[in-house]
Each structure stands twice: as C-alpha cells, then as structure tokens.
Amino acid sequence: MDKENQTEKNSKTTNKNLYSIVFIGSAFIVLFAVMISYICVFSFSNKQEMMDNSYNTHQALLKKQNSRGSIYSSDGKILARTVKDDKGEEVREYPYEKVFAHIVGFSSHGRSGIEDMANYYLINSNISINSKANAYENEEKFPGDSLYTTLDTRLQETAYEALSAHKGAVIVSNVKTGEILAMVSKPDFDPNNLDKEWVSMTTDEDNTQLLNRATQGLYPPGSTFKIVTALEYFRENGDNYKNYHFSCNGRFTYEGNTINCFHGESHGSVDFPLSFAKSCNSSFANMAITLDRNSFNSTLSGLMFGSELPWDMNHKKSSAICNEGLSDNDIMQLGIGQGKTTVTPLHMHLITSAIANGGSLVKPRVMDRVVSDEGKVIKSFYEDETKQLITSEEAEFLRDLMHEVVEKGTASKLKGLSYTAAGKTGSAEFKDSTSDSHAWFTGFAPYEDPEIAVTIIVENAGSGGEFAVPIAKRIFDKYFS
Amino acid sequence: MGILDFYLSEIAKYVIGGCILAYTFFSFLVFVYKGEKRRGWIYGFQTAFLFLTQFACFIQIIAKTGSKRYLLLLAIQTLVILTTISLYKMIYPDGNRLIIHNMCFMLMVGMLVITRVSYWKGIKQFMIASVSIVIALLIPEIIFRLEILEKMGYVFAAAGLILLTVLLVYGTVTNGSKINFRIAGISFMPTEVVKLFFVFFAASVLSMKTNFKNVAICSVLAAAHVIILVLLKDLGSALIYFVVYMCILLVATGNPLYFISGFAFGGLASVVAYKLFPHIQVRVAAFINPWADIETGGYQIAQSLFAISGGGLFGLGLYGGNPTSIPYVEEDFIFAAISEELGIIFACCLLAICISTFVMVLREAYKIKNDFGRLLCLGFGVTYIFQVFLTAGGNSKFIPLTGVTLPLVSYGGTSVLVSIVMFAFIEGECLVRSDERYQDYLEKKKEAAYRNKAVNNGQRKSD
Numbered sequence: 001m002d003k004e005n006q007t008e009k010n011s012k013t014t015n016k017n018l019y020s021i022v023f024i025g026s027a028f029i030v031l032f033a034v035m036i037s038y039i040c041v042f043s044f045s046n047k048q049e050m051m052d053n054s055y056n057t058h059q060a061l062l063k064k065q066n067s068r069g070s071i072y073s074s075d076g077k078i079l080a081r082t083v084k085d086d087k088g089e090e091v092r093e094y095p096y097e098k099v100f101a102h103i104v105g106f107s108s109h110g111r112s113g114i115e116d117m118a119n120y121y122l123i124n125s126n127i128s129i130n131s132k133a134n135a136y137e138n139e140e141k142f143p144g145d146s147l148y149t150t151l152d153t154r155l156q157e158t159a160y161e162a163l164s165a166h167k168g169a170v171i172v173s174n175v176k177t178g179e180i181l182a183m184v185s186k187p188d189f190d191p192n193n194l195d196k197e198w199v200s201m202t203t204d205e206d207n208t209q210l211l212n213r214a215t216q217g218l219y220p221p222g223s224t225f226k227i228v229t230a231l232e233y234f235r236e237n238g239d240n241y242k243n244y245h246f247s248c249n250g251r252f253t254y255e256g257n258t259i260n261c262f263h264g265e266s267h268g269s270v271d272f273p274l275s276f277a278k279s280c281n282s283s284f285a286n287m288a289i290t291l292d293r294n295s296f297n298s299t300l301s302g303l304m305f306g307s308e309l310p311w312d313m314n315h316k317k318s319s320a321i322c323n324e325g326l327s328d329n330d331i332m333q334l335g336i337g338q339g340k341t342t343v344t345p346l347h348m349h350l351i352t353s354a355i356a357n358g359g360s361l362v363k364p365r366v367m368d369r370v371v372s373d374e375g376k377v378i379k380s381f382y383e384d385e386t387k388q389l390i391t392s393e394e395a396e397f398l399r400d401l402m403h404e405v406v407e408k409g410t411a412s413k414l415k416g417l418s419y420t421a422a423g424k425t426g427s428a429e430f431k432d433s434t435s436d437s438h439a440w441f442t443g444f445a446p447y448e449d450p451e452i453a454v455t456i457i458v459e460n461a462g463s464g465g466e467f468a469v470p471i472a473k474r475i476f477d478k479y480f481s
Numbered sequence: 482m483g484i485l486d487f488y489l490s491e492i493a494k495y496v497i498g499g500c501i502l503a504y505t506f507f508s509f510l511v512f513v514y515k516g517e518k519r520r521g522w523i524y525g526f527q528t529a530f531l532f533l534t535q536f537a538c539f540i541q542i543i544a545k546t547g548s549k550r551y552l553l554l555l556a557i558q559t560l561v562i563l564t565t566i567s568l569y570k571m572i573y574p575d576g577n578r579l580i581i582h583n584m585c586f587m588l589m590v591g592m593l594v595i596t597r598v599s600y601w602k603g604i605k606q607f608m609i610a611s612v613s614i615v616i617a618l619l620i621p622e623i624i625f626r627l628e629i630l631e632k633m634g635y636v637f638a639a640a641g642l643i644l645l646t647v648l649l650v651y652g653t654v655t656n657g658s659k660i661n662f663r664i665a666g667i668s669f670m671p672t673e674v675v676k677l678f679f680v681f682f683a684a685s686v687l688s689m690k691t692n693f694k695n696v697a698i699c700s701v702l703a704a705a706h707v708i709i710l711v712l713l714k715d716l717g718s719a720l721i722y723f724v725v726y727m728c729i730l731l732v733a734t735g736n737p738l739y740f741i742s743g744f745a746f747g748g749l750a751s752v753v754a755y756k757l758f759p760h761i762q763v764r765v766a767a768f769i770n771p772w773a774d775i776e777t778g779g780y781q782i783a784q785s786l787f788a789i790s791g792g793g794l795f796g797l798g799l800y801g802g803n804p805t806s807i808p809y810v811e812e813d814f815i816f817a818a819i820s821e822e823l824g825i826i827f828a829c830c831l832l833a834i835c836i837s838t839f840v841m842v843l844r845e846a847y848k849i850k851n852d853f854g855r856l857l858c859l860g861f862g863v864t865y866i867f868q869v870f871l872t873a874g875g876n877s878k879f880i881p882l883t884g885v886t887l888p889l890v891s892y893g894g895t896s897v898l899v900s901i902v903m904f905a906f907i908e909g910e911c912l913v914r915s916d917e918r919y920q921d922y923l924e925k926k927k928e929a930a931y932r933n934k935a936v937n938n939g940q941r942k943s944d
Contacts, residue, residue: 016735018847021859024728025843028866032836035870036829039877043790043825050790055775055783057806058791129491137484 048120062123069122069144073153079104094191099160102212103183106191118147126372143373150179150368158478159184162471167459169214169345175353175453178362178383185213215315218342222428223279224440225337232299233287244272252282257329259285276401277409281336288335296322310363318343349455352442356450359395361387403447410465419480421445425464441468445476486544493541494795498826504530505830508837511579524578545800565614575915576908583838584904591890597799598811609894617905624909631853634685638702641678644671645709669895672718684856687733717883728863768881785814785876788821796824811892813884816876839866849914858910861903
C-alpha cells in the first residue's frame with residue numbers, strides 16, 4: 001500500500017519534471033545556436049577593421065610572412081611598391097615621389113591615405129598554395145595583394161604641375177562613377193624620404209605638409225558658395241527668379257551693413273543669371289536678406305554642411321550656419337560665402353559633382369580592385385551608394401547658371417574650346433584686409449553631358465577667374481585630348 | 482622546414498577541419514539510434530575521427546616546428562586516450578560511450594593547445610588528466626554502491642560553506658577573482674571542488690522533499706554559497722552556482738514560479754552588485770566598448786577578438802598564430818586561441834560537441850527514475866554547459882567576460898580533475914539507470930512467472 005502511494009506520487013511529479021528537463025535542454029540549444037551565429041557573423045564582418053587596429057599583433061605576423069603589395073594607378077603605373085634596399089631590407093618605394101604624396105600616403109611612421117585605407121588588402125597574400133610553396137622554398141616572402149586605384153597619372157601630373165609652387169588643392173573625379181581621378185595637395189612631401197624629414201615635418205607648424213588640403217583644409221568658400229545661395233533662392237521663388245533685377249554700383253548697403261563687389265567693380269544692371277555669372281556680391285547680398293532662414297538652414301543641412309561627407313578617409317566637416325538669430329549682416333556674408341562659413345575642397349567638389357550628375361551624388365572612391373600577385377581579382381569595388389542631393393530640376397537650373405559663368409562671366413577663359421565647360425569661380429577673402437584672397441574654381445565638362453568635375457583652390461593667389469580657371473583649363477584639355 | 486613540410490602543414494588545416502566536422506556529425510547521429518548496442522558502429526567512426534584529428538594536429542605541429550619531441554608526446558597521448566576509451570567500455574559496459582568519447586576529445590584538444598602555448602604546462606596538464614582519469618574510473622562504482630550519498634545533502638552544504646568561508650578569511654587573492662589555495666606545495670582552486678559539493682547538496686536536499694519549507698531552507702543555503710562567491714569576487718562561479726541551482730530547483734519542483742521569481746531576484750541582485758563593485762563595472766564597460774580603453778580594461782577582450790577573427794575558417798595553423806598576445810590565454814581564453822590557430826569551424830564544432838554531451842546527459846536525466854540521480858545528472862550537465870557558455874561567450878564578446886575556464890580544455894589541474902570526476906558521476910548514474918531497467922525487467926519477469934504459475938495452478942485446480 002505504502003509503496004504504491006510512493007510510485008503514484010513519483011509518477012505525478014515526473015511529468016512536470018520531464019518537461020522542465022526538455023525546457024532547459026532547448027533553452028541551452030537555442031542559446032548556443034545564437035552564440036555560434038554571433039561569433040561567425042561578428043568575426044567576419046569586423047575582420048578588416050580589427051586587422052587595421054594598431055594593437056592587433058596579426059599585422060606583425062602578416063608583415064613577417066608577406067611583403068606589402070603594390071599600389072597601381074588606373075593606367076597601370078606603379079604608385080607604391082616594396083623593394084629591397086642595399087642591406088636587403090624591405091623599403092617602400094614611391095616612383096612618383098611628391099606627386100601622389102597625400103592621396104597614396106605612407107605606411108611607415110603610422111599610415112595615411114590609400115596606404116592606410118587599403119592596408120588590410122596590401123598585407124594579405126592570396127596567391128595559390130603552389131606559389132606559396134615555391135616562395136617558401138626560395139626563402140622569400142609571399143607577395144602581398146596589389147591595389148588598383150582609380151587615379152589617373154596624366155591628370156594627376158597635370159594638376160600637380162599646374163598648381164606649381166602655390167599652396168592649395170585640386171580634385172578631379174568622374175561624376176557618373178564617383179572615381180577620383182586626381183587629388184593633389186600642396187605643400188607636399190616626398191614619401192621616399194619620410195625617415196629623414198619626419199621630425200622637421202611634424203614640428204614645423206606653418207607648413208603643415210602632411211595635411212591633405214583637398215579633404216582636410218577648411219577654407220572660406222567665397223563666391224563658389226553662391227551656388228548654394230542661388231539654389232536656395234530658386235527653391236523659395238521658383239521661376240520668378242527670371243523677374244529678378246538688380247542695379248549694381250559696386251556696393252550694397254542694408255541697415256548700415258555694406259557688402260562690396262570684388263575690387264569694388266560695379267556690374268550695372270544685372271538679372272539673376274548675370275548676377276551669378278559676374279559673381280556680383282551686391283546682388284547676392286540683396287538676395288540673401290530676402291531668404292527664409294529656416295528654409296536656408298534645411299538646404300544647408302541637405303547639402304551636408306555640418307555633417308560627415310561620404311568619404312572613407314580622414315576629412316573635416318564644413319560649417320555654414322543659418323538660424324533664426326542670424327543678423328542681417330551675417331546672412332549677407334553667408335550669401336556670398338564669407339564670414340564664418342568654411343568648406344573643404346572635397347565638399348565643394350561633391351556638390352559640383354551632384355549638380356553635373358543630375359542632382360545625384362555618387363559616393364566618391366579611389367580603390368578599384370584588389371588583385372593577387374598572380375593576377376586573380378580578389379575584390380572589386382563599385383559604388384552603388386548614391387544620394388539624391390538636389391532634384392534634377394534644380395540641378396539643371398544650376399548647370400545652366402554655371403554654363404553662363406563660362407559664356408558671359410568670370411570663367412571666360414574656358415570659352416570657345418573644343419568642349420563646353422561650366423563652373424563657378426570664387427575669390428575668397430580670408431583676412432579683414434581685402435587684398436588677400438584664395439582663388440577657387442569648381443566646375444565640370446562637357447556641359448551637355450558632364451563627365452568630369454574639377455575643383456581647385458589656390459591659396460592666397462588672387463581672383464579665381466585669373467588663377468584657378470587656367471588650372472582647370474589645363475586639366476580639361478588633358479582629359480579631352 | 483622544407484617544401485614538403487609546407488604542404489603538410491597547409492593541407493593539415495583542411496584535414497583537421499574535415500575531421501572535426503565528421504566527428505561532430507557522428508556525435509549527433511548517435512541520437513538517431515536508440516540503445517547503446519545499435520550505436521556501436523557510430524562510436525567506431527567517432528573514435529577513428531578523434532584520432533585522425535589528433536594525428537593531423539600533430540603532423541601540423543611537427544611540420545611547423547620540425548621538433549621530434551612531439552612525436553613521443555603524440556604516441557603517449559594516443560595510448561592514454563585509447564586506454565581510457567577501452568577501459569571504460571570494459572569495466573562499465575552499461576555506461577554511456579558518447580560522454581566518454583566527447584570527454585576524451587575535449588581533453589585531447591586541450592592538451593594540444595596548452596602544449597602549443599607552453600610545452601611544460603601541456604605536459605603537466607596531461608599528467609594531471611591521466612591521474613584524474615584513473616581516479617575517475619572508480620567513481621561510477623562508488624556512486625552505484627553508496628546510496629547513502631543521497632541522504633547527505635546538508636553535510637555537503639556544510640562542507641562547501643565551510644570551505645568557502647575559510648577561503649574568504651584566509652585565501653590569497655590573485656588577479657582579482659582567481660582564488661588559489663596551497664596545501665603541501667600543490668595549489669588548487671577550492672571553488673572548483675565546492676562546485677561538486679554544491680550539486681550534491683542541491684540534488685540530495687531537493688530530491689527528498691519539495692514542500693515550501695524545504696525549498697526555502699535549501700534556497701537560503703544556496704544563496705549563502707553565491708553571496709560568499711560574490712564577496713570573493715569570483716563572479717563566474719557565483720553565476721554558475723546560481724544558474725545550476727535554478728535548473729535543479731525547476732526540475733525538482735516542476736514549478737515554473739520558483740524559476741521565474743528566482744531569476745527576477747537574480748536579476749535584481751546583479752544590478753545591485755553592479756552598483757556596488759567597481760570591478761564589475763569595468764568588465765561591463767569593456768564588454769560594451771572594448772576599443773574605448775584598450776590600454777586598460779578592454780585589452781584582454783580586444784586581443785581575444787583579434788585572435789578569433791584573425792583565424793578565418795580554417796585557422797592559421799598550430800604555431801601559425803600569436804595566441805600568447807592574450808593574457809591568461811591557456812586559462813580563460815583558450816577558446817580564442819583555438820579559433821585563431823584551428824579556425825572558426827573547429828571552434829564552433831567544439832561548441833556543438835559540448836552541446837551533444839549536454840543533450841546526452843539530459844537524456845540520461847530524463848530516463849532515470851531515481852530522483853537524486855536525475856537531479857545530479859542535470860546539475861552536472863548544466864554546470865558543464867553553462868561554463869562552456871560563459872567562457873566562449875565571454876571570449877567572443879557575446880556576453881561580458883567572467884573569467885571562467887573551458888572545462889576539460891583550459892589549463893588548470895583542479896578544473897580538469899573536477900570536470901572528469903563530474904562526468905564519472907554521470908557515468909555512475911547511467912549504471913544506476915540501466916540497473917533500474919534491469920530490475921524492472923526482473924520484476925516483470927517475476928510477475929509474469931508468478932502469473933503463469935497462478936494460471937497453471939488454476940488450470941490444475943480446474944483439472
């Protein structure tokens with residue numbers, strides 16, 4: 001009797017107990033399944049980033065095993081490669097010396113430029129096991145994978161020479177694919193002599209040779225910013241801009257604040273396109289005071305002011321502020337790209353590229369493909385990331401305005417050539433005295449079906465039309481020759 | 482190292498990956514077939530792939546280092562594992578072979594990786610493991626014979642609590658949370674041993690009565706263990722004790738309310754602990770963003786992540802990586818070292834093998850009729866798998882780091898001994914279960930005979 005009770009009691013509890021065991025088992029199986037998936041996904045999706053971390057000792061392992069791969073231009077020229085010096089030690093060689101200094105960068109004394117961005121690919125080797133075995137037998141390192149860039153040596157050299165001894169920057173890119181064709185910054189340095197020059201370069205504060213001015217230099221945009229002001233005016237007034245007229249006598253005064261045209265030149269009676277083409281400061285100051293501050297502000301943030309640019313290397317954020325509290329003087333200054341407004345050449349370039357490409361910005365890239373030493377393509381980069389910066393209607397409006405600049409305005413040096421260019425000049429004053437100005441040009445060609453965009457800044461040179469436009473002309477000439 | 486060695490070590494990578502995949506496959510195929518007898522051929526394949534994996538690993542080591550001393554080590558280790566497998570089969574034909582095989586596999590991998598990190602530590606580990614196996618051979622017989630263990634719950638609780646209290650008072654604190662005890666020159670970790678006592682205590686007390694009063698007393702005693710461990714800064718162990726107790730409680734009572742309220746209380750307690758102890762805050766901060774303060778709090782976990790991601794699918798090969806860049810790699814970060822040199826596939830398969838062991842232990846727990854036996858199996862099973870979870874999850878930043886060793890694989894004599902003993906106890910419960918079946922069978926037979934007799938008698942009477 002007693003025993004029967006016992007077994008009955010046991011069997012009662014048993015069912016619940018057994019369910020609990022099944023529950024515990026399933027819970028751990030699910031937990032492990034999630035953990036295993038997490039481990040796989042996490043380690044593969046973050047592999048490259050982790051490999052580039054300076055605390056990762058695998059870098060040293062790979063360095064011992066593989067020799068760093070080469071960097072090529074799009075036309076197959078070597079931009080950087082690893083060679084052995086007299087003592088048989090590996091050194092990095094840059095055949096173009098200073099020409100590609102900033103964009104290609106360096107891999108000793110830290111890393112910069114493409115050498116940094118493509119580090120993961122360059123230190124890995126994807127040759128076949130047979131080639132590895134051969135290298136092993138000959139006591140050689142495995143050759144690292146090579147990177148083909150989008151850079152074009154002809155355009156890079158042209159831009160480099162055209163900028164001559166001036167400080168400044170040049171960016172050239174394909175507006176349809178986002179490929180960077182050239183990027184020059186001056187003053188420059190020779191990456192082959194980094195060991196010798198490192199101390200003097202890093203201690204010299206004035207020259208800042210290591211700074212890539214194309215992406216990290218912050219400049220007052222000057223009249224190139226009128227592209228933005230014109231866009232905002234068009235957004236607020238639509239086709240009414242055709243009725244706009246202004247009579248310029250070289251200056252514009254509003255409630256005690258005065259804006260002068262460049263060198264006090266008076267432009268006479270101008271309509272909207274001509275104000276833009278002649279870069280009439282008075283007329284744009286006159287427009288600026290009519291603009292809605294909130295609306296202007298959202299246009300600015302839409303054009304990526306104050307935010308990160310779609311660019312994978314180091315760059316600075318541009319700044320243009322327009323809020324409710326902005327004084328009349330400040331909005332007049334903003335309208336002509338002076339005052340506190342600063343931009344990077346890259347930012348101006350991206351806005352121009354978007355205008356040339358029907359309003360849609362293709363994310364710029366400088367890496368094209370990674371190729372193993374045996375010629376096998378390991379990875380191809382193509383940019384599918386596009387962003388509609390402005391509408392196609394707005395892009396067409398601005399394109400026509402920029403064409404007028406060439407036809408009737410400040411960039412007339414580009415007129416009457418085998419191709420039709422369009423663009424906007426700028427002469428950005430950066431000191432309180434009016435004599436010093438940076439020369440800007442940002443534009444594209446051909447006007448009918450834009451292919452390339454060019455942005456140039458020449459520090460402390462004078463007017464954009466005089467100093468920046470000729471550089472653009474040399475680059476366009478080279479491209480279309 | 483010649484060209485042949487180069488090929489050997491490269492090809493070995495893929496052979497190792499293939500072998501462990503096959504082994505893992507068979508360790509799950511086991512569940513398709515019921516009864517150990519029908520699984521015989523699977524176990525045959527398993528053993529074969531176990532030795533193939535070991536062989537390929539040693540080939541890789543020898544090809545890479547060119548050192549002959551590993552050849553002898555391979556021979557001895559193979560012999561020991563082979564002996565273990567056959568001895569268990571001979572002495573305990575009713576035991577579960579999957580658990581023994583998986584145990585040997587983990588031991589084999591552990592000795593391999595520890596040897597790679599530090600040759601003499603590997604030898605030491607191998608000797609401790611060998612001695613443990615011999616000791617463990619007796620355990621199934623002990624638990625089978627000594628039914629009195631079932632009733633000694635409070636004795637175990639007292640022993641465990643006393644040991645922990647002594648530790649709290651006299652223990653030497655190293656590395657913040659690692660507690661060592663030195664007796665006669667041999668250092669051992671009491672918290673590992675207390676783990677055994679704790680499971681015995683909980684299984685015994687909760688198998689006797691599950692009324693509220695008994696559960697309350699038992700829970701207070703269990704909480705006392707956990708609190709002392711937290712005070713000892715051994716968070717990993719505290720967490721293990723807690724989860725093991727909750728699982729035993731759930732199965733013993735079959736009452737989800739205890740389980741849910743227990744976890745709610747545990748959650749609350751961990752929030753309080755987080756606020757109180759700065760070293761927990763450091764761990765959590767390192768978990769949330771190991772890159773932020775890589776110099777200090779995040780260094781270990783960052784190096785561990787570099788190792789796991791650096792290995793790729795098939796790993797860099799033994800002696801091809803840099804596992805010593807992780808501090809305490811052979812204890813707390815052995816999982817990362819395995820991923821780095823043997824690959825993600827290998828590491829994930831290892832986790833799957835742990836799950837296979839765990840499921841088999843639960844199946845035994847499921848089938849056994851003796852309440853104490855069931856809870857003991859379950860307790861040890863959860864102790865094992867939760868420890869694996871904490872260390873693998875901690876290494877891979879899936880959960881915050883707790884500084885727990887990977888049982889049977891990590892370096893540490895006490896840890897290996899306790900893990901092997903745990904599995905021996907489980908084997909003992911397998912014996913109990915098959916004996917239950919045998920007794921049932923006998924009883925049925927007796928009953929049938931009795932009935933037959935009665936029928937015969939009746940027939941005779943009616944004759």
